[in-house]
Amino acid sequence: MFNLSVAFRFLKEGRMQTALILIGITLGIAVQVFLNALIMDLQLSLVEDTVGRSPHITATMPDDVPQAAYVPPDGRPALARIVSNEGSLKPIRDWKSVEAQLVKLGAFKVIVPVAQGSGFIRQGEKSLPVILRGFDLERADALYDIRRRLVAGRYEVGGNGILIGRELADKLRTGAGHSLRIAVPSGASDVFPINGVFDLENQALNESWVLVSLNRAQILFGLDQGLTQIELQVPDVFSAAGWAESLRRSFPALKWLSWQETNAQLLAALKGQGSSSYIIQMFVLLSVTLAIASVLAISVVQRSRQIGILKALGMKTRQIGRVFIIQGAVLGFIGSLLGSLAGWGLIAMFTAVQKANPAAGLTSISVRSGAVVLSILIATTAGTLAAFFPARRAARLNPIEVIRNG
Amino acid sequence: MADIELEGIRKVYGTAISTVALRGVDLTVPAGEYAAIIGRSGSGKSTLLNILGTLDRPTEGRMRFEGRDLFAASDDKLAEFRSGTLGFIFQFHYLLPEFNTLENVLLPYRIRHGRADGAAVRRAKELIEKVGVGPRMYNRANNLSGGEQQRVAIARSLINAPRVILADEPTGNLDTETSESVKGLLRAINREFKTTFIIVTHDRHIAAGCDRVIEIEDGSIKRDLSTSELSRDETWAELAPCNCREREDGRLPAAPPA
Known part of the structure; x- marks a missing residue:
């Protein structure tokens, strides 16, 4: 209590x-908070761009592991011929019960049963490979957001009706209201009227996707009532890997892959970016800590007279130490509080500039209260630790030195 | 019962080149005594006072307070002893410039008890009035004159109702008039609270007003004079044997003529 009031009085x-040290801490923490928010949002927007409109977890049937046709008696590995029947797809047959259990788990934002396979569009001389994707349009819309991005025709795939992408339509010089003949690897082919054209802002998808009804795809690929895959989205994209792991355990018959597993490179890049940002933040905090330590060291010298008097009057070693520890903690706390406010201001300014100039790319960045609280916590701890050596010096000061030398 | 007993106190400074400040001092100061320690600069009297105040530990020897061996205790225990039993009046006032008069007077109380309650604040205010700096109650310490600062320091030394007050040149740096009133104040406190006083001084006027005068020379007690049986003239003659020229500030000359 008394230590606290002496500490505050010294600061005051x-x-x-x-004021100078507070400005220093404020600037440091402001940069740190701003940088942290910027990097985090860059990463999130990158992830959102990559996986926002695609499944986070996909279930398929596992590939057959070919059996060795002949194992020699000495047990050495023998050459085995891997035979895979490319044409016929292995369907997920009991998907209804899997889906029911997934719904029961309640952890998934979107569950889309998909039957898909490859096909060819023949138009005159041209033969274009496409992917025929059969799914329930309403459910798929929650994942792919297609209805909003329909550029012509209507959002409907009853019977043989299909939706195709803008690039494919351009390439074939066709559009809503026309028809396409599409063949599948089994040899079957049929004429499909184009109900609408979509633009998913992704050239590869716009060129290759042909959307049909689930039922039509199942018949076309001979899947019976089965699926080729189940596509899932989770609310927190980064929890996908964990969910995929637990799904692997619950449904071992299926092959579950999370987006993290299929986008390892993106993740590595994000990690690299993240760790370089952490290093910068760490150095900012380190310089804040050193600044507090040096200011307190000077303060101990400046107030050695007062420290001597207080000790002569009966203040204990530990109490004197605490006076300086408290100063370090208070500087760290108030400085980081002000720094967080300033960082918030920087972020608001940055967002305003971005909004005025949308071509710049990154939409907006937001303050994360968790990160701010963490910064304040770390800075306060750092301030307390920074005060340790000055505090020890103060505590060891001999009152005699002060009294003798006036 | 004797309050303070020193037994064979030696103090040596430095290791490579050692300076002997005190060479075996034995001294007993009974409770309630009003004693002066005199001696030339460098005689060891300030060292003796620092040891009496437990601010410095002797190289050898023991000090007992009411039979308790003090220097066997830890630094923190000594700090506790200081705040509970001793009052200090330093030569250069030593108020904390960051605090005002009232806060400075309350320092020893807050060191001991943490928070100052209403009774403590009332007591501090009474003491400030008593030493005559009531109008400066809320002035910052560095806005006070030398005399005012010394009075505040006296009030501060009294706040914890100490049994012993140690004063180092309490009237040094003060003009004659202020010096007289401070002197009167200390004596009044001694009479009123039965507080033991040990005053280090150059000022023979102060020394002459004490019950006992201990003269230190070269780290030993040269003379231990009880003034209560002597008349004022006799005391004066004892303290100024060579009837040396009195300086304008009432102090003894730095070195008496050989």
């Missing part, structure tokens, strides 16, 4: 010094 009386 060393106004200029306190």
